[in-house]
Amino acid sequence: MNRRLRRNNSIAIGVVRGMVLLLVALLVWMIVLMLSKGWSELTRGGFYTSVPNIGGPGGGIGPQLFNTIYVLVLSMLIVLPIGLAGGIFFAEYAGTGRVTNLLRRASETLATLPSIVVGLFGYAFFVQATNSHPSRLAAALSLTVINLPYVVRISEDALRALPPALREGSLGLGATRWQTVSRVLVPAALPALITGAIIAAGRVFGEAAAILFTGSNFSLTAHSNYSLNPFDSGDTLAVDLYVFRIQAEPNVVTDARQYADGVAAVLVLAVLLFNVGARLLGRAAVRRLQRTA
Amino acid sequence: MTAIERIQEPVALSPVPQPPRPANRVTPEAVTSAVDSPALKMSVHNLHCYYGDFLAVRNVSLEIPAGKITAIIGPSGCGKSTVLRSINRMNDLVPGFRATGSIMLDREDILGPTSDAIAMRRRVGMLFQRPNPFPTSIFDNVAYGLRIAGRMPKKQVAEIVERALERAALLDEVKDRMDRSALGLSGGQQQRLCLARALAVDPEVILMDEPCSALDPIATLRIEDLMRELAGSVTQIIVTHNMQQAARVSDATAFMLMGEGRAGELVEIGPTVELFRNPRDRRTEDYITGRFG
Amino acid sequence: MTAGQGGEAPTPPAPGLSGAVAVPGLRRRSRLLDRVSRHVLLAGAGINVVLVVLVVIFLLSRAWPTITDIGLGSFFGSTTWDPDAGIGFGVGMFGALAPIIGSFAVVLLALLIAVPFALAVAVFITDTNPRVGERFIRPAVEVFVGIPSVVYGYIGFIALLPLLRNIAPPGREGSGILAAGIVLAIMVIPTIATISADGLYAVPRALKEGSAALGATQWQTIRRVLLPAARASIVSGIVLGFARAMGEALAVALVIGDVNVIPSVTKDGLGALLQPFTTMTVTITDGVDKLAINPEGTAARYMLAVVLLLVTFLAIILVRLAARGRRGSRA
Numbered sequence: 001m002n003r004r005l006r007r008n009n010s011i012a013i014g015v016v017r018g019m020v021l022l023l024v025a026l027l028v029w030m031i032v033l034m035l036s037k038g039w040s041e042l043t044r045g046g047f048y049t050s051v052p053n054i055g056g057p058g059g060g061i062g063p064q065l066f067n068t069i070y071v072l073v074l075s076m077l078i079v080l081p082i083g084l085a086g087g088i089f090f091a092e093y094a095g096t097g098r099v100t101n102l103l104r105r106a107s108e109t110l111a112t113l114p115s116i117v118v119g120l121f122g123y124a125f126f127v128q129a130t131n132s133h134p135s136r137l138a139a140a141l142s143l144t145v146i147n148l149p150y151v152v153r154i155s156e157d158a159l160r161a162l163p164p165a166l167r168e169g170s171l172g173l174g175a176t177r178w179q180t181v182s183r184v185l186v187p188a189a190l191p192a193l194i195t196g197a198i199i200a201a202g203r204v205f206g207e208a209a210a211i212l213f214t215g216s217n218f219s220l221t222a223h224s225n226y227s228l229n230p231f232d233s234g235d236t237l238a239v240d241l242y243v244f245r246i247q248a249e250p251n252v253v254t255d256a257r258q259y260a261d262g263v264a265a266v267l268v269l270a271v272l273l274f275n276v277g278a279r280l281l282g283r284a285a286v287r288r289l290q291r292t293a
Numbered sequence: 294m295t296a297i298e299r300i301q302e303p304v305a306l307s308p309v310p311q312p313p314r315p316a317n318r319v320t321p322e323a324v325t326s327a328v329d330s331p332a333l334k335m336s337v338h339n340l341h342c343y344y345g346d347f348l349a350v351r352n353v354s355l356e357i358p359a360g361k362i363t364a365i366i367g368p369s370g371c372g373k374s375t376v377l378r379s380i381n382r383m384n385d386l387v388p389g390f391r392a393t394g395s396i397m398l399d400r401e402d403i404l405g406p407t408s409d410a411i412a413m414r415r416r417v418g419m420l421f422q423r424p425n426p427f428p429t430s431i432f433d434n435v436a437y438g439l440r441i442a443g444r445m446p447k448k449q450v451a452e453i454v455e456r457a458l459e460r461a462a463l464l465d466e467v468k469d470r471m472d473r474s475a476l477g478l479s480g481g482q483q484q485r486l487c488l489a490r491a492l493a494v495d496p497e498v499i500l501m502d503e504p505c506s507a508l509d510p511i512a513t514l515r516i517e518d519l520m521r522e523l524a525g526s527v528t529q530i531i532v533t534h535n536m537q538q539a540a541r542v543s544d545a546t547a548f549m550l551m552g553e554g555r556a557g558e559l560v561e562i563g564p565t566v567e568l569f570r571n572p573r574d575r576r577t578e579d580y581i582t583g584r585f586g
Numbered sequence: 587m588t589a590g591q592g593g594e595a596p597t598p599p600a601p602g603l604s605g606a607v608a609v610p611g612l613r614r615r616s617r618l619l620d621r622v623s624r625h626v627l628l629a630g631a632g633i634n635v636v637l638v639v640l641v642v643i644f645l646l647s648r649a650w651p652t653i654t655d656i657g658l659g660s661f662f663g664s665t666t667w668d669p670d671a672g673i674g675f676g677v678g679m680f681g682a683l684a685p686i687i688g689s690f691a692v693v694l695l696a697l698l699i700a701v702p703f704a705l706a707v708a709v710f711i712t713d714t715n716p717r718v719g720e721r722f723i724r725p726a727v728e729v730f731v732g733i734p735s736v737v738y739g740y741i742g743f744i745a746l747l748p749l750l751r752n753i754a755p756p757g758r759e760g761s762g763i764l765a766a767g768i769v770l771a772i773m774v775i776p777t778i779a780t781i782s783a784d785g786l787y788a789v790p791r792a793l794k795e796g797s798a799a800l801g802a803t804q805w806q807t808i809r810r811v812l813l814p815a816a817r818a819s820i821v822s823g824i825v826l827g828f829a830r831a832m833g834e835a836l837a838v839a840l841v842i843g844d845v846n847v848i849p850s851v852t853k854d855g856l857g858a859l860l861q862p863f864t865t866m867t868v869t870i871t872d873g874v875d876k877l878a879i880n881p882e883g884t885a886a887r888y889m890l891a892v893v894l895l896l897v898t899f900l901a902i903i904l905v906r907l908a909a910r911g912r913r914g915s916r917a
Contacts, residue, residue: 009803019706085630106634114833124644176620206734414801425792438800
């Protein structure tokens with residue numbers, strides 16, 4: 001009897017371990033696949049600076065890379081202050097009443113919106129209602145809708161994680177709430193906040209659906225040519241990968257396929273970098289907290 | 294005879310003459326011959342317990358007479374729980390734990406390399422400090438041990454569950470709500486449920502780790518009465534920091550103390566009445582009379 | 587600081603702790619700033635509400651023509667979807683039943699694949715291999731989460747489809763419900779796994795010990811005590827995974843084929859999984875270039891978005907209600 005139980009136990013645990021191993025292998029394989037296929041493009045200097053050239057060799061992701069960073073910076077500039085404000089409010093000022101509950105519910109609801117729905121909304125509100133055309137500003141604003149709940153939560157968690165002694169020390173010296181928050185708490189929570197910002201930036205990097213509806217002009221050949229005007233449209237890398245599939249025939253033209261592989265590889269690489277960066281900063285944040293505690 | 298009355302009754306000693314006993318030596322024969330039952334259910338030999346590199350228990354040797362109640366007393370942190378949990382190898386669940394020495398259950402060394410801990414735990418049951426019923430029905434709680442042991446016809450399971458609840462003096466209180474959640478019971482009832490759960494698999498030994506410390510005095514006395522009823526058919530080892538409880542309930546008592554390097558040691562073991570009236574070790578006397586601990 | 591009364595000269599302000607003189611103006615300014623900042627921060631939090639309201643309003647208003655011009659009956663009842671035919675002449679067809687069925691079919695398959703793997707990961711991290719789990723698997727899960735959905739779709743496109751092409755009947759691309767289900771499953775496993783792992787962590791040690799003390803094997807404890815005790819978290823993780831999978835657009839679009847014909851299970855059996863199909867999100871996406879010029883088609887797409895939202899919210903509300911109900915019945 002016992003032997004059967006032991007055997008079932010070993011089998012079951014073995015299956016669990018096997019499944020996890022399978023997933024890890026899958027992840028590694030995916031990353032290796034993308035990086036290796038795009039390697040030739042990744043290591044070619046011209047890839048990062050030239051414009052796409054479908055149907056011929058030597059194309060690049062210059063404009064798309066620029067657009068991606070542009071939209072990233074723009075949306076971070078918008079969402080970080082608002083999200084931080086919201087987070088500070090929830091952590092330091094909010095009570096437990098109905099109003100706070102409502103605000104929290106709203107934030108949670110916003111978080112569950114699929115990005116394509118946000119894209120549709122962004123089109124309806126930021127583009128149509130303002131009687132304008134798809135623009136990178138509209139894209140950045142739509143990204144704000146997607147990222148806001150996340151930044152709020154990260155900010156709130158970062159502030160709540162601070163030792164209460166910090167708060168009490170400042171208030172005990174006669175500082176106002178705002179002085180405590182701005183001079184003591186936010187600086188102390190800075191590493192955690194920066195980590196959260198990096199993760200949010202990573203999400204922007206990979207976001208495509210929302211930008212597709214609000215900032216894209218659906219073609220690989222019409223560019224904004226590195227313009228700085230927020231009202232110009234433009235594709236980001238992730239959008240590029242998708243649009244490319246629709247427009248070009250990767251099965252037919254090999255250079256086109258190579259180009260797409262390059263784009264995908266850049267995206268994967270960026271994710272890994274963002275991840276590592278956030279993790280290193282996370283560790284610094286913990287060390288900092290332990291020093292102030 | 295209730296638990297309180299028992300404390301006044303002298304324990305019936307066997308007429309075997311006592312050999313002269315040196316001051317600090319623990320002699321197994323002393324225990325065996327004094328208490329009226331020559332059979333040993335379990336014995337611990339030179340047990341050392343390590344958590345990683347830290348020695349928590351040093352060289353403990355105990356003899357557990359069959360069908361009797363043995364108490365282990367001592368101040369907090371002296372290692373009594375560690376010793377108890379080593380007896381049914383619960384400490385195996387703690388990463389980094391190591392035990393050397395031998396623990397005999399009848400003729401088998403539990404700590405031996407070929408020993409089957411899982412099968413052993415059906416012969417050696419445990420009651421914990423805080424009642425820990427599963428969040429399922431009363432019936433399912435008691436039937437758990439039977440179900441994991443293998444398939445059994447439903448009728449038989451029901452009979453065993455009933456008998457176990459009866460032995461735990463809980464049947465009358467729950468017989469018409471066996472399907473309700475066990476978490477609806479009071480603390481004392483939950484602990485008796487856990488006792489029934491342990492009894493359902495018909496163990497030979499029951500270990501109790503301060504089973505009454507979370508209960509009120511009335512519930513405590515009920516448990517102690519149950520212990521007296523079970524004595525004879527079940528060997529019991531109880532760890533308690535309540536000296537009066539040990540004096541009321543047990544046939545033999547072992548006193549442990551934290552020694553050098555914060556490792557627990559066995560100071561003295563003997564028939565309960567002897568230990569409390571005539572402790573051989575000065576430290577035992579100090580503890581019992583409340584000079585410390 | 588006392589204010590002067592009548593004709594008396596005001597008393598000079600008392601020195602502060604450090605010997606510096608407290609300046610009345612500075613104090614007042616700080617208090618003002620405090621009050622202002624409170625409102626600004628409230629506004630920051632309040633924007634959440636504003637946005638939710640705006641989203642609801644705009645989506646509904648853009649979807650409204652579906653009800654008035656197209657009619658809900660033909661929207662939900664018909665499977666003929668040809669929104670761009672004769673733009674402006676009102677001869678487009680807007681039967682959206684097929685994409686709706688497609689969404690559910692794909693998500694269901696994805697969950698069927700994902701849940702066992704996700705639970706395996708959760709159990710691995712919390713119980714069978716906690717050291718390896720914390721050091722390697724949790725970070726691996728985070729990397730999984732970070733990969734953009736388009737990349738998942740792209741990998742599916744260049745690697746999974748050729749694989750499926752080998753087992754599909756000749757002439758098929760390999761795209762369809764199976765491909766989309768696999769891709770979505772991989773995307774959703776981290777979500778379910780993380781939330782389930784949190785739930786497993788929260789199970790009190792005492793329950794684990796109680797089970798072990800009764801002679802249960804590790805697997806018996808996992809199956810009979812730990813997983814049931816974490817049931818609430820696991821369910822909520824699955825529902826969140828459901829919501830994520832429902833809302834995924836581009837990854838699915840790259841591997842599902844975007845064909846608005848319901849595959850026939852009766853005719854093809856399992857082969858129906860390998861027929862190109864569509865979902866709500868894919869149908870919305872393929873109209874992205876015609877949003878401005880096809881008002882009816884666009885309205886229908888907004889309606890699909892509304893349906894999507896309703897399904898997602900319904901699932902989440904159901905879970906919240908169930909959680910509250912269970913907590914209430916515990917004595």
